[in-house]
Amino acid sequence: MHKSGFVNIIGNPNVGKSTLMNALVGEKMSIITSKPQTTRHRILGLRSDDNYQIVFSDSPGIIEKPLYGMQEAMNKFAFSSFEDADVILFVTDIFEKYTGEEAVIHALNQTEVLKILIINKIDLDKEDKADAIANIWQERVGFQDTFFISAEQKLNTEQLVERVVGYLPESEAYYPKDQLSDKPERFFAAEIIREKILLLYKQEVPYSCEVIVHRFKEEEKNGQPLLKIYADIYVDRKSQKPIIIGKGGEAIKKLGITARASLEAFFEQHVYLDLNVKIKENWRNDERTLKHFGYENG
Numbered sequence: 001m002h003k004s005g006f007v008n009i010i011g012n013p014n015v016g017k018s019t020l021m022n023a024l025v026g027e028k029m030s031i032i033t034s035k036p037q038t039t040r041h042r043i044l045g046l047r048s049d050d051n052y053q054i055v056f057s058d059s060p061g062i063i064e065k066p067l068y069g070m071q072e073a074m075n076k077f078a079f080s081s082f083e084d085a086d087v088i089l090f091v092t093d094i095f096e097k098y099t100g101e102e103a104v105i106h107a108l109n110q111t112e113v114l115k116i117l118i119i120n121k122i123d124l125d126k127e128d129k130a131d132a133i134a135n136i137w138q139e140r141v142g143f144q145d146t147f148f149i150s151a152e153q154k155l156n157t158e159q160l161v162e163r164v165v166g167y168l169p170e171s172e173a174y175y176p177k178d179q180l181s182d183k184p185e186r187f188f189a190a191e192i193i194r195e196k197i198l199l200l201y202k203q204e205v206p207y208s209c210e211v212i213v214h215r216f217k218e219e220e221k222n223g224q225p226l227l228k229i230y231a232d233i234y235v236d237r238k239s240q241k242p243i244i245i246g247k248g249g250e251a252i253k254k255l256g257i258t259a260r261a262s263l264e265a266f267f268e269q270h271v272y273l274d275l276n277v278k279i280k281e282n283w284r285n286d287e288r289t290l291k292h293f294g295y296e297n298g
């Protein structure tokens with residue numbers, strides 16, 4: 001018997017959804033940073049075996065009060081994950097405070113999809129709070145199951161996979177078994193660059209950036225393969241361009257070096273990286289640009 005199904009990972013920003021997705025798939029599909037609102041799109045990560053295929057979906061953290069069209073699109077991606085699944089993994093961590101009034105709780109109670117409560121970051125649970133947190137959650141939402149995990153240390157994550165497979169319907173695989181994601185290589189290239197922007201720049205600057213890879217080409221140099229990646233970094237205000245570039249180009253140089261190292265690790269080959277900063281005033285609220293940047297299905 002072969003099982004297949006869709007398993008959507010949902011939760012607030014910064015609880016470890018992307019870390020969990022990567023741990024479950026076994027590859028770096030989603031970028032991870034210590035900053036909230038790192039993930040902006042839905043990203044599929046596939047895990048296949050002879051007897052099953054799990055189609056995981058990572059999503060942006062739910063934003064209670066979206067301020068930009070971009071954040072509204074992110075919320076649409078997040079809320080669509082409540083419906084098109086066989087199993088929902090609702091992730092929270094031992095630090096999160098919920099009032100019980102949040103839209104996410106309403107959405108969890110509305111959906112008829114099977115739900116598993118995931119309490120993450122138990123490696124940091126010095127005061128043994130995880131059980132009490134799980135009890136509060138169980139009172140708010142009828143979860144079919146609860147798991148205590150550390151996504152970062154892969155504690156209990158393989159047991160979670162086994163349990164999830166148990167819940168999946170009998171079905172043929174939806175994707176070729178050797179496929180890992182639904183996204184093209186240039187999407188991952190852009191995400192890796194954006195991850196470094198989140199790590200290197202402060203405050204609002206990384207949130208106002210979008211990275212678009214406009215050329216992604218494998219070439220040869222001196223008989224060696226070389227992956228050439230040309231990316232534009234869009235900022236949404238003029239004043240942010242000199243911040244990205246930095247004094248004497250220092251900041252963008254550092255960005256280029258760290259991004260290139262990660263790109264080489266990800267694509268397992270030498271990379272030439274060309275970065276350009278462009279201004280697209282107020283793009284986070286501009287419908288046409290949002291569409292162009294891939295937020296149209298939000």
Ligand SMILES: Nc1nc2c(ncn2[C@@H]2O[C@H](COP(=O)(O)OP(=O)(O)OP(=O)(O)O)[C@@H](O)[C@H]2O)c(=O)[nH]1
Nearest residue numbers: 013014015016017018019034037038039061151152
């Ligand atoms: N100690 C510890 N840290 C974790 C664990 N899982 C995730 N983190 C950290 O929590 C932070 C957020 O992780 P992400 O995976 O980016 O969280 P996310 O829910 O995808 O966040 P958004 O995409 O912003 O919604 C990062 O600094 C991770 O390293 C864990 O099990 N233990």
Ligand SMILES: [Mg+2]
Nearest residue numbers: 017018038039
């Ligand atoms: Mg994420």
